[in-house]
Amino acid sequence: MKINNYLSIFILLTTSKITLAEVTIPSFISNNMVLQRDTELKIWGWASNEETVTVIFNGITRQADADQNHEWIVTFPPMQADGSLEMIIEGENRIVLNEILLGDVYMCSGQSNMEWSLGRCGDRYNEEYDSTSNYTQIRILKVIGTSLQQPNNKVETSSWVIPNKENAHNFSAVAYFFAKELYNKYNVPIGLILNTWGGSSAELWMSSQSLSEFPEISDEFKKVTLGNADRSAQTYKDQITRAKDLDKWIEEAKKLDEGFQDSTSRWKELTLDISEWTPIEVPGNWEDYGLKNVDGLVWFRQEFLLPDSLATQDLKIELGYIEDMDEVWINGILVGSTSEYEVRRVYNIPVGVCKPGRNVIAVRVVDHGWGGGIKGDVKIKSKNYVLAISKKWYYKIGYNFKNMTKFIGPDFYYNTNWSPSSLYNGMIYPFLNYKIKGVLWYQGEANVGRAKQYEKLFPRLILDWRNNWNMGSFPFLYVQLANYCENPDANKITQIQWAALREAQTKGLILPNTGMVTAIDIGEKNNIHPTNKKEVGKRLALLAMKLVYKDTLIIAHSPVFERMTIDRTKIKMYFKNSGSSLLVKDNGYIKNFVVAGRDKKFYPTTAYLANNVVIVTCPKQVKRPVAVRYSWTDYPEPSNFYNKEGLPVLPFRTDNWEISSGY
Numbered sequence: 001m002k003i004n005n006y007l008s009i010f011i012l013l014t015t016s017k018i019t020l021a022e023v024t025i026p027s028f029i030s031n032n033m034v035l036q037r038d039t040e041l042k043i044w045g046w047a048s049n050e051e052t053v054t055v056i057f058n059g060i061t062r063q064a065d066a067d068q069n070h071e072w073i074v075t076f077p078p079m080q081a082d083g084s085l086e087m088i089i090e091g092e093n094r095i096v097l098n099e100i101l102l103g104d105v106y107m108c109s110g111q112s113n114m115e116w117s118l119g120r121c122g123d124r125y126n127e128e129y130d131s132t133s134n135y136t137q138i139r140i141l142k143v144i145g146t147s148l149q150q151p152n153n154k155v156e157t158s159s160w161v162i163p164n165k166e167n168a169h170n171f172s173a174v175a176y177f178f179a180k181e182l183y184n185k186y187n188v189p190i191g192l193i194l195n196t197w198g199g200s201s202a203e204l205w206m207s208s209q210s211l212s213e214f215p216e217i218s219d220e221f222k223k224v225t226l227g228n229a230d231r232s233a234q235t236y237k238d239q240i241t242r243a244k245d246l247d248k249w250i251e252e253a254k255k256l257d258e259g260f261q262d263s264t265s266r267w268k269e270l271t272l273d274i275s276e277w278t279p280i281e282v283p284g285n286w287e288d289y290g291l292k293n294v295d296g297l298v299w300f301r302q303e304f305l306l307p308d309s310l311a312t313q314d315l316k317i318e319l320g321y322i323e324d325m326d327e328v329w330i331n332g333i334l335v336g337s338t339s340e341y342e343v344r345r346v347y348n349i350p351v352g353v354c355k356p357g358r359n360v361i362a363v364r365v366v367d368h369g370w371g372g373g374i375k376g377d378v379k380i381k382s383k384n385y386v387l388a389i390s391k392k393w394y395y396k397i398g399y400n401f402k403n404m405t406k407f408i409g410p411d412f413y414y415n416t417n418w419s420p421s422s423l424y425n426g427m428i429y430p431f432l433n434y435k436i437k438g439v440l441w442y443q444g445e446a447n448v449g450r451a452k453q454y455e456k457l458f459p460r461l462i463l464d465w466r467n468n469w470n471m472g473s474f475p476f477l478y479v480q481l482a483n484y485c486e487n488p489d490a491n492k493i494t495q496i497q498w499a500a501l502r503e504a505q506t507k508g509l510i511l512p513n514t515g516m517v518t519a520i521d522i523g524e525k526n527n528i529h530p531t532n533k534k535e536v537g538k539r540l541a542l543l544a545m546k547l548v549y550k551d552t553l554i555i556a557h558s559p560v561f562e563r564m565t566i567d568r569t570k571i572k573m574y575f576k577n578s579g580s581s582l583l584v585k586d587n588g589y590i591k592n593f594v595v596a597g598r599d600k601k602f603y604p605t606t607a608y609l610a611n612n613v614v615i616v617t618c619p620k621q622v623k624r625p626v627a628v629r630y631s632w633t634d635y636p637e638p639s640n641f642y643n644k645e646g647l648p649v650l651p652f653r654t655d656n657w658e659i660s661s662g663y
Contacts, residue, residue: 023047023091026153026430030097032160034139034191036435037081037102039471044073044433047091056088057100071153073433081188083137101137103189104182105436108175109205109428110443112198113479113529118176119169121531122318122344128176132163137189138179140171145197146426149419151207155430160191172196174442174479177537182544193436195427201446202457204423210464214457217420250325250366257297257398259364267299267396268329268362274301277394283320283526286365286373286395297398300363300374304389308356313382315354317361319345320376321527325366331359344376354380361389368401375526424464432468438475438548439465440540444501445481445528451500451659455507462511473513475548477540480505480516480650482523482530486635493594493602498634500659502651515543518558520631521639521648539647555579555645561652564628569618571595571625573607579643584609590641592631597622600657602629609641627655 025045035041043055047066054063055074062074082102089095108114118125140163144156161167168176172194179190197204203217211217254260259267266272280289286298317328317335322345327337331354336347365372378389447454462476480502486492508514517539522532539556546556557577564573575582584590590609593616594602603619618625631639631651641649 022093023051023053023089023095025089025095026434027155027157028141028143028160028193028431028434030159032099032101032139032162033097033141034101034103034105034160034189035079036105036191036437037188038078039435040078041076041435042073042433043076043087043089044071045089046070047072051091053089053091056090058082058085058102083189101139101189101191103137103191105191105193105434106175106178106438106440107193107195107431107436108172108440109195110441110478111196111200111445113445113533114172114174114440114442115194115196115198116173116529116533117170118173118533120344120529121173121533122346124531125173125534129165129168132165132168135180135183136162138163138176138183138192139189140175140192140194143193143195143427145423147197147204147419147422148426149422151425151429153430155427173533174537174540175440177534178440178540178544181538181541182549185541185545186549193431193434195431197423197427199446200423200443202443202454202461203420205428205443206421206457206461206464207424207429207468208421210460211420213460214453216453217457250368253297253399253401254366256403257364259297259299259396259398265329265362265364267301267364267398268332268334270331270360272301272360274394274396277301277396280393280395281391282374282378282393283376283391284373285371285375285526286367287371289373291372291395291397293402294397294400295367295369295372296401298365298367298372298395299398300361300365300393300395302361302378302389302393304359304361304380304387306354306356306359306380306387307385310380310382310385310387311354311356312351314351315349316381317345317347317349318376318379318381319347319363319374320378321345321529322363322365322374322376323367323372324369326374327364329362330354332362349380364398428465429468432470435471436469436474438477438544441476441478442536443478444505447504448481448497448501451497451504454501454504458505458508459511462508462514473511475544476508476511476514477543477547478505478508478514478516479536479540480518480520482519483521483631483635483638484523484525484528484530486525492633492635493604495634496632496659499632499651503632503653506650513547515547515556517543518648518650520636520651521642523635523638525635542647555643555647558647559643559649561630561650561654564654566625569622569625571616571618571628573614573616573628575612575614575649577643578612579645579647581644582609582612582614582649583642583644585640585642588640590614591639592633592636592641594629594632595619595622595625596627596629596655597624598626600627600655602627627653627657629653629655 047053051066053072060076064072064074066072079102085100087097087100139160141160142158146155175192179192183190324341325339328335333353335349380387485498519536522530522535524530542556545551545554559575559578562574562576590607593605593607595605596602603621605617605619607614607616632653639648
């Protein structure tokens with residue numbers, strides 16, 4: 001079970017009259033904020049009934065009286081991009097806000113891949129930190145995870161943060177690189193509102209009214225709607241209690257670990273006999289390698305040979321992500337441990353721990369729900385040397401949690417953050433008066449398996465936000481899911497749950513002023529959080545330059561399949577949005593094409609580029625080709641098929657055959 005780092009906050013407000021002694025404003029109307037340029041602006045808050053509130057901003061004064069619900073709101077005319085402005089709000093008290101910018105504001109929402117920070121990408125973007133001082137007109141606001149059963153106009157947020165070397169590691173990598181590209185080109189302040197919840201499905205971000213079109217979801221909403229504030233408060237208290245219980249429960253489970261005896265770990269020892277241990281491939285989900293339905297303590301071991309020259313050097317071990325918790329020993333000595341799953345494991349190895357020649361790594365992994373295991377390639381590194389550890393490891397179960405009398409598994413953690421509309425109510429609704437330039441959206445992983453439903457659900461989400469923001473068809477830019485989830489024991493061609501969801505994502509393009517970038521070429525087969533966020537941010541920025549800023553010279557769209565011709569066994573495929581030209585990066589055959597006949601069985605084949613047309617060879621198993629698919633699997637091999645501007649061809653299929661992908 002993945003417990004979101006955010007605290008789910010249940011705010012209790014009643015509709016009865018209350019007495020307010022001071023003027024208050026939303027947490028995100030604060031110092032360093034970015035307000036949307038070139039559009040009418042609203043500033044609002046709360047005060048005592050009938051209290052007059054005065055707001056002075058950029059040389060303009062506005063007044064309003066608080067109504068019977070203690071709410072007040074003022075409106076300012078459109079203003080051009082500007083910086084270092086002051087706002088004064090006066091009633092019974094006086095609030096002064098400084099360093100306000102007028103620029104472009106983007107709501108950055110979705111799941112954990114949008115949230116994923118520069119720091120969580122390991123060392124990949126360390127060089128970025130020194131340059132952040134050049135981007136002080138990029139401001140970032142983080143919304144605290146808030147799940148509610150009814151819409152509420154208050155939400156807790158961070159302050160607006162100005163980038164610097166010390167804080168940049170916390171910034172959303174996708175959003176930061178997006179903003180950086182735009183600022184470099186247009187020199188306009190950029191505000192990023194990071195409004196995400198890891199693992200959230202699309203229906204959580206939609207209003208209850210919009211979900212009425214989806215009876216299967218609407219019924220679920222009725223089941224979980226709590227209906228009163230007291231129940232919400234109790235649910236929140238239950239969640240905190242359960243989180244504390246989990247920590248205590250895991251500690252109790254560790255005492256039952258077969259790998260420990262008399263408080264001493266036996267399975268970390270250098271001389272342990274592992275002849276009865278089971279082979280396993282690392283990296284990967286252990287559910288894919290014989291450990292299905294196992295939540296608990298699992299030990300992994302592997303050996304490596306260290307060159308004599310490295311034995312006296314400073315070394316570190318990298319293991320990527322581990323779900324959920326880990327402890328790592330080398331030659332029986334503990335070198336590191338982590339209790340969070342969304343953190344890359346990099347541990348320093350003290351000099352003297354590693355010996356010339358044979359060394360042993362032992363890793364104890366604790367997984368308390370869903371995909372467990374070591375998710376990264378394991379490496380031993382010095383300053384100038386990288387030693388890749390063999391992928392063939394050995395494992396043994398130390399303790400299966402389900403043997404305990406009380407198993408705290410995924411069902412134990414059901415809470416309102418998984419109920420329809422709950423994140424819309426708590427995290428989107430409070431911002432509906434705050435003007436934005438557009439939306440960046442990176443989501444869909446949690447809807448895999450429900451592609452057919454997502455085809456209608458996702459466009460409805462876009463319309464829902466546009467209708468409720470009341471700003472017309474503002475730009476909605478989103479990311480098509482990366483290649484991921486390779487199952488080595490399955491036929492890759494038939495693994496299509498993620499492929500189906502990617503296809504469903506394209507349905508958002510039927511709406512005006514929407515744009516999609518693909519990450520089909522930059523995924524990692526066993527890492528749902530691929531680290532090449534810079535490319536995703538740059539592609540989104542190109543899309544914004546084209547669609548939002550109307551830069552007609554920009555090539556922003558990936559090539560898209562347009563039509564095909566079949567002459568017996570010769571297949572020709574034509575594409576649009578090809579940019580200046582199509583390109584095969586290694587000048588060889590194009591990867592990831594498959595062909596099927598009327599029996600609907602697909603077979604791999606070769607394809608090549610000739611005069612901007614793709615020629616697909618008919619495989620010998622297919623006598624009469626009728627359908628072609630390209631990169632239409634969960635984890636197609638990284639693409640080599642692009643346009644010359646570096647944008648990958650979108651995955652596609654020419655058939656419309658029914659697929660088994662939920663509802």
